[in-house]
Amino acid sequence: MDPKLQSLGLLDLISERHVQLRSTAEHLWNDHSDIYISNSEWFILTRIYENQQPTISYVSKNVDISRQATHKFIKRLEAKGLVEIKDVENNKKEKCIQLTAFGQECYEKNKSLKAMLEKKIADAIGIEQLSILKSILQTDWRIDKLK
Structure with missing residues (x-):
């Protein structure tokens, strides 16, 4: 067992494992694909x-990302051919986003890589x-009641 993890409380343990899993998933994707996609x-x-x-x-x-950063990431995804940005019907201000066929393909491929990681x-x-x-x-941890 990793001695670094032994002294951590629940929140920090979950956070450490989350970082490890996200990093591993990102590396798995990047090892199997020519297109880089960040977490x-x-x-x-x-x-x-x-x-x-x-x-x-x-x-x-x-998403737990600033509005400005979210817009920047969406533009990057569009430039990579993963999403399309379209006008919302009957609304001139709003735009909607949808996966392209390539975006759908990448999502499904990543989903199978995550299943392999889970195995x-x-x-x-x-x-x-x-x-x-x-x-x-x-399980419902009733976290919202702890605030």
Whole structure:
């Protein structure tokens, strides 16, 4: 066991593992693809994938990234051919975003790479332990009541 992790509390342990997993997922993608996509860009792509043509303002409100940075990342994703920005019908101010066929393909490829990573974690800690961990993480921790 990593001695650095032994002295950490719950929040810091979750944070450390999150950073490790995100870094590993990013390296996996970059080792299997010619196109670089940052973790922030993946976060935005996920919001677009989940909501099928969300508005830019919706994405900005639902990612933990500044509005200005979100716009910059969306422009980068558009330049890479991963998303298209379109006008919202009956609304001149709003724009919506959708994945291109290439963006959809990249998202699906990354999804399978993450599944492979999850299998490696299951191999390391055991499928039952992974199942318990996922169950715990999916449980309502009532965090909003702690504020």
